[in-house]
Amino acid sequence: MSIKDRLSGNEAVATAMRQINPDVFAMFPITPSTEIPQYFAQYVADGRVDTEFICVESEHSSMSACIGAEAAGCRAVTATSSAGLSYMNEVLFCAASLRLPVVLAVSCRALTGPININHDYSDSMAERDSGFIQIYAENNQEVYDNYLQAHRIGEHEGVRLPVMICQDGFITSHALENIELEEDEAVKAFVGEYCPENYLLKQENPLAVGPYGTSPYYMEARVAQAEAMKKAKEVILEVAADFEKNFGRHYGFFEEYRMEDAEIALVIMGSSAGTAKAAVDELREQGVKAGLVKVRVFRPFPAEELAKALSGCSSVAVMDKSEGFSAHGGPLFADTAASLINAPRRPLMINIVYGLGGRDFTVSQAKRVFARLENIARTKETGPVYTHLGQRDDREEVQ
Amino acid sequence: MAKMTEIRWHGRGGQGAKTASLLLADAAFMAGKYVQSFPEYGPERSGAPITAYNRISDERCTIHSNIYDPDYSVVVDETLLASVDVTAGLKEGGALIVNSEKHPEELRPLLKGYTGRIYTVDAGAISRKYLGRYFPNTPMLAAVVAVSGILDAESFLSDMEESYRHKFATKPQVVEGNLKCLAEAMQEVKKHE
Numbered sequence: 001m002s003i004k005d006r007l008s009g010n011e012a013v014a015t016a017m018r019q020i021n022p023d024v025f026a027m028f029p030i031t032p033s034t035e036i037p038q039y040f041a042q043y044v045a046d047g048r049v050d051t052e053f054i055c056v057e058s059e060h061s062s063m064s065a066c067i068g069a070e071a072a073g074c075r076a077v078t079a080t081s082s083a084g085l086s087y088m089n090e091v092l093f094c095a096a097s098l099r100l101p102v103v104l105a106v107s108c109r110a111l112t113g114p115i116n117i118n119h120d121y122s123d124s125m126a127e128r129d130s131g132f133i134q135i136y137a138e139n140n141q142e143v144y145d146n147y148l149q150a151h152r153i154g155e156h157e158g159v160r161l162p163v164m165i166c167q168d169g170f171i172t173s174h175a176l177e178n179i180e181l182e183e184d185e186a187v188k189a190f191v192g193e194y195c196p197e198n199y200l201l202k203q204e205n206p207l208a209v210g211p212y213g214t215s216p217y218y219m220e221a222r223v224a225q226a227e228a229m230k231k232a233k234e235v236i237l238e239v240a241a242d243f244e245k246n247f248g249r250h251y252g253f254f255e256e257y258r259m260e261d262a263e264i265a266l267v268i269m270g271s272s273a274g275t276a277k278a279a280v281d282e283l284r285e286q287g288v289k290a291g292l293v294k295v296r297v298f299r300p301f302p303a304e305e306l307a308k309a310l311s312g313c314s315s316v317a318v319m320d321k322s323e324g325f326s327a328h329g330g331p332l333f334a335d336t337a338a339s340l341i342n343a344p345r346r347p348l349m350i351n352i353v354y355g356l357g358g359r360d361f362t363v364s365q366a367k368r369v370f371a372r373l374e375n376i377a378r379t380k381e382t383g384p385v386y387t388h389l390g391q392r393d394d395r396e397e398v399q
Numbered sequence: 400m401a402k403m404t405e406i407r408w409h410g411r412g413g414q415g416a417k418t419a420s421l422l423l424a425d426a427a428f429m430a431g432k433y434v435q436s437f438p439e440y441g442p443e444r445s446g447a448p449i450t451a452y453n454r455i456s457d458e459r460c461t462i463h464s465n466i467y468d469p470d471y472s473v474v475v476d477e478t479l480l481a482s483v484d485v486t487a488g489l490k491e492g493g494a495l496i497v498n499s500e501k502h503p504e505e506l507r508p509l510l511k512g513y514t515g516r517i518y519t520v521d522a523g524a525i526s527r528k529y530l531g532r533y534f535p536n537t538p539m540l541a542a543v544v545a546v547s548g549i550l551d552a553e554s555f556l557s558d559m560e561e562s563y564r565h566k567f568a569t570k571p572q573v574v575e576g577n578l579k580c581l582a583e584a585m586q587e588v589k590k591h592e
Contacts, residue, residue: 006424006425006428117440118440138461139461139463168463170437170438170440171437171463172463174437174438175435175436175437175463176421176424176425176434176435176436176437177433177435177436177459178428178433178434271463272463273461274461274463275461275462275463275464277461278461358440360464361464362465363462363464
């Protein structure tokens with residue numbers, strides 16, 4: 001039986017961690033993810049978990065401690081945001097290439113500069129090539145559900161990759177909303193025990209972790225890692241199916257919202273998708289065939305599936321909540337456009353960068369984007385492909 | 400979409416406007432509603448103006464933007480009237496609720512031509528009377544419930560009692576004071592209607 005409650009996104013993640021009771025939580029605080037270790041520290045103090053809770057001196061060390069623990073055969077977790085994630089950068093690649101399924105909760109926040117504590121995806125998007133699986137949430141319910149699925153995905157013997165469970169800093173991390181929690185025992189049964197077949201301290205089969213990879217061997221390790229990321233696609237859907245069987249909530253690589261006959265659509269992530277759904281509903285009432293695709297799994301990128309979902313549209317706006325400084329659009333746009341490159345039929349596409357550093361994204365902004373898409377569908381002209389929405393003084397990128 | 404009530408709280412960092420918004424969400428949750436309570440963080444420092452928001456409805460609300468056209472605007476610190484446009488976007492038929500010892504009409508000249516309803520409640524005095532300290536957010540919470548009618552008054556008071564008994568399990572002596580704060584603020588805010 002689900003338990004009806006009301007929690008912030010951060011408390012939802014901490015609750016999932018408590019229910020899973022990992023072996024190690026290595027923590028270093030940073031806004032807006034600080035509440036996750038803060039709540040967890042209370043669970044430790046109250047004896048509700050028997051996790052080894054290690055307070056380290058930096059994020060480089062929190063991830064390193066997780067790597068050490070995982071290499072020793074433990075289940076290890078941590079949480080961070082923004083500069084903390086950047087400071088982990090070097091060791092994120094180690095965790096992934098060592099094939100250690102650390103689960104990292106990220107309450108996504110802008111990177112400096114100017115210095116800013118609010119939400120965008122510049123921190124997590126900067127780590128998209130780290131080899132972590134990345135799963136994003138629209139609200140507190142989704143971040144809780146994603147977290148419950150994370151360990152099983154990462155620890156699967158065909159995957160063995162670390163997982164980032166991302167949510168929107170402040171917007172969902174600090175927003176109290178209704179949530180359905182699952183019973184502790186049901187969660188424990190769903191997630192299961194972590195029993196890696198090999199680990200550093202296994203007496204019968206000692207192994208080296210992190211040796212030098214000379215040129216004759218390095219590439220094979222990287223290809224094996226790339227294959228694991230491909231395999232993760234299957235496992236993500238298997239775990240989602242089992243999650244639905246157990247708890248009744250459905251998840252895929254992405255959510256298609258009113259896409260059945262959509263002619264114009266957004267590709268969007270996180271809480272903004274919820275806001276844009278209200279715009280879709282309003283437009284549908286006026287007879288406009290609008291829809292949206294909310295990308296949940298960004299790594300591995302569901303290219304074929306996304307291409308199929310968008311193939312029937314006339315025009316599509318890909319909404320990036322981070323600036324990639326490619327001079328050619330944001331990271332979600334790059335991957336979405338690449339997905340469609342060989343499709344026999346594909347929509348005209350634009351990229352809109354929005355919501356940087358906590359700039360609010362509203363229903364009326366979403367409607368403005370849809371108005372542009374209607375115009376593109378009618379005229380078959382995209383106008384400028386890569387623009388920025390929601391700047392000060394109502395400065396509009398395209399009238 | 401079903402009827403949704405949107406509330407914007409104005410306070411100063413450290414006064415508990417965010418906490419009041421959380422308490423309102425808690426009370427509405429206990430009444431079976433779908434709730435959102437979220438703060439808007441700027442430069443965080445004690446005394447700086449802060450904003451917090453509530454959405455309360457019978458269905459889950461997917462919108463996660465700030466609230467620009469609230470049904471109710473609640474001002475926990477009267478001095479903000481001089482510097483913050485607290486009635487911005489306030490819906491016709493909505494109301495402004497201010498923590499003040501003044502009559503509502505005394506505040507109108509500060510409100511840049513606002514013609515809608517104004518309520519005042521001396522939350523500071525009520526809190527000092529029953530809690531011995533300045534905790535204006537509890538009376539303001541009750542004032543919002545009384546003015547908006549979003550929750551049944553009696554069940555609100557009994558839900559809050561349960562919530563306080565749980566929250567203050569280690570100091571039950573403060574429960575009664577908080578409940579008296581709520582009840583008096585609910586009466587007091589309506590006196591100029």
